[in-house]
Amino acid sequence: MALFSSPEPHHLLVSFLVLLLSLLFCFIKLRSSKTVPTLPAEWPLVGMLPSVVANLHRFHDYTTSLLAAAGSSFVFRGPAMHFFVTCDTANVRHIFVSNFTNYPKGEEFAAIFDAMGNSFFNADGESWRRQRGRVQHLMSSPQLLAHMARCCRDKLENGLLPFLARMESLTSLDMQDLFTRFTFDMTAMSVFGVDPGLLTADMPPVIVPDAMEAVMDVGFIRNMVPSSCWKLMKCLKIGPERKLTAAQSELHRFVREMMKKWRDGPAHMDMDKEQDKKKVQIVSSYIHDPEYTDDHGKPNAFLYATLINYMFAGRDTVGTTLTWLFYNLIKHPHVVSSIRRELAPIAMHKATTTSGNHMMIFEPEETEPLVYLHAALFESMRLYPPGPIERKTVMTDDILPSGHKVQKGETILISLYSMGRMEGVWGKDCTEYRPERWVKEDGKLLYVPSYKFLAFNAGPRSCLGKHISVVHMKSVVAAMVWNLDFEMVGGYVVEPKSSVVLKMKNGLWAKILKRRIE
Template identity: 90%
Template sequence: MAPFWSPEPHHLLVSFLVLLLSLLFCFIKLRSPKTVPNLPTEWPLVGMLPSVVANLHHFHDYTTAFLAASGSSFVFRGPAMHFFITCDPANVRHIFVSNFTNYPKGEEFAAIFDAMGNSFFNADGESWRRQRGRVQHLISSPQLLAYMARCCRDKLEKGLLPFLARMDSLTPFDMQDLFTRFTFDMTAMSVFGVDPGLLTADMPPVIVPDAMEAVMDVGFFRNMVPVSCWKLMKRLKIGPERKLAAAQLELCRFVTEMMEKRGDGSVHMDEEQENSNVEIVSSYIHDPEYIDDQGKPNGFMYATLINYMFAGRDTVGTTLTWLFYNLIKHPHIVSSIRRELAPIAMHKANNSTTMVTFEPEETEPLVYLHAALFESMRLYPPGPIERKMVMTDDVLPSGHKVQRGETILISLYSMGRMEGVWGKDCREYRPERWVKEDGKLVYVPSYKFLAFNAGPRSCLGKNISVVQMKSVVAAMVWNFDFEMVGGYVVEPKPSVVLKMKNGLWAKILKRRIG
């Protein structure tokens, strides 16, 4: 057998040593009494990497500061790293819409998120177009949409609201954990037709959601270090890469378990069974591209189903957490939402002990509730960063030149905090900015409000997720009062998904209406 190091080029070891050197610079920098400047300091050999690592604990706010100082775009240079970072809407429109084909996700993106395999999250070109067409056809099905709405309503009425009712004693609980459980169960029901039961009375451990979070956390780490560094760590099975390997195994185990519970261990079903199933997996289980010679799910199906789980869970769960953070801080906005709900609710409840829920068709026309949701997503987009690769040399509207093979990072988090985009009150949570004088919703182009992506890769599940979130928020706001628990800092964690580092701890009290 060949020696362990022989297949790897020497630059892997060099890159690893460079990273250690950068950490030493970070230590020196953190010990220095000098305040951190808005723009990253560029060091010899290691470039700007030490400055970024030193501020990794508040990366999104740090990025916002230096983008504001540099006019919304910035070139980052590090060891074997060269990123163009922007939050300029004109650049975003060019990259995501006008010149879309020149800015794919790229092979390096697919390598970073290898847990998604060749699914539509990673795919480019013809593979992406084919998979997207299939997803678009699938989620436009009235049967599937009705089933997903039923899954949301059932989990709300039988899981979320009963849990909140049990907590009606001002006992602190983590709302982020609650929404994680709720959206995970709801998404699994839509994908597999099986309820994993994370939001039940016994509240079992969130092993699979934690594995999903690890994928996003390590994905962020891989974005922040030279490729050769994380690949070396992967080969040695150390650090974050060891955590990721365990997470990927757990996700595959979960898919296997769900398929077995629904009876698809070997995906042969009779005609009656096939016609009765409307969940997402049922449209894949007979496709030769997604099964092996024995009729069992292959790697492509596993990756695709995991992709659906991420798409459904992360957007809704993360958005709901930040929305309630904003609502608890602004009780007058809660009052405005309740005034909008009152004409609907007054016809539903016969006494003060009845839980009131709202149907999608009832919440769909509620403009202020919609504005409160979008305003929270403006400040706290569930996916705070997008990554693109340059196919051919180009000049962006900002005047910056980008070269073939270069990486572009788009900061959605920073865009929501740019005065030039949203005005001097850009850091304020103010739903009124989304409402016109005539009471209608303000139209904001997707390249300015990028929470649901823009252009050909815009989110196909946008309408579904908005309907789900509005129904959940309406029921929670109408039936309960919430109060924040003090003594800890609410801040985003450095990850590909904008989760809260310390959760969202709150107390709850059942409203007495009438």
């Protein structure tokens, strides 16, 4: 409970103003300096924080340069902040696998992401094990997996591809926005059995996805400043915290609306079909559990947080990955050609049953064995992991494989983004997009241990939805690459956004046209 209690607001305000003035002074000094130190300089009162603030606009690349210079690990010190930052694969294996129980997410993590409540995103210990067991049971259900596959195919066949087919060749669109809409609708259909309809011709406002993005953006800021700062802003309802409060309200409103639509069901649906429908959606496995409902059988805060957690897990991973993958594909047309060569035998076989006026869709069982398509996907996730940074707390003093000592209560930040760019891990061409690195000489997919390729986490907390999300993404990519051509629009910079989720700061603008297949 002490974690959530705050000092008197006026004391916090004075501390905040002192910190702000110190940061401003150091920031001006850093901006006026012509040389950039190998590692951040430590200033009185504010430590290394000014260097981070000065490079916040390029945080992930800045962190990568520091880790490369420091040999994959360094200690960050700031005002009431002490982080051990690493991308050392031996450390990662130790933290995520070998000594997993000593490195939970911790109470401060749960406070930072309070929008997730006590759901499995934040949970540790017995609560996490119980919730994970339930998710694992769900993700092994043939009925649910079949339902999720239908949701993906339906949204692809009746939403994404028709939308793109209507596009004029001279019209550009933001593919990041497109994939956000697609994955949001698809995830809501899997969780609630309801299509929010964001991917339609009129392109309605993306209010709820924007609220989800605000949660991740503010979560990043909370990670980067002393906890007293963001807790003061939360208390005063100012700055990013005001935005977060509005976002959380919007997410709760969305869940209430979806729950109502789920309960009501389509008016034309008979009782038998309604019961079949409720058996396969994620919400139906929680709604009758007393742990997730109040004394009147209504959803409680725990259920709201759990369903919001599912929405984040489904939308952010897939939508972000697809955006960066198509960025890489557009930049490397030879990769697109290789994927099309791999798809060609399947397409020729399907051509006899597919009308020339319709776009071809590839089934999961057809794309699952495709090695090069898989390699192109994983290579993009290596360079642009959807979750670029992980945070852990030290339970008891320990010595990491790198030789660094970490103490109880200390925070560890693991940069997945940096790990994919370490020459010692991936070779001298580590910054190049080269799917071939994932293909062995015998043509089979190269196995890379999860502590080296952390996009799906590692150890006991590894992603339970990895297989189904990869299958879905391969089907989407196959259909889009086979049926369409893409051309990047110039005049803007594509770069990562400083957030907990690795979205693009300016979107991904491209022209899309129907491909002429000979």
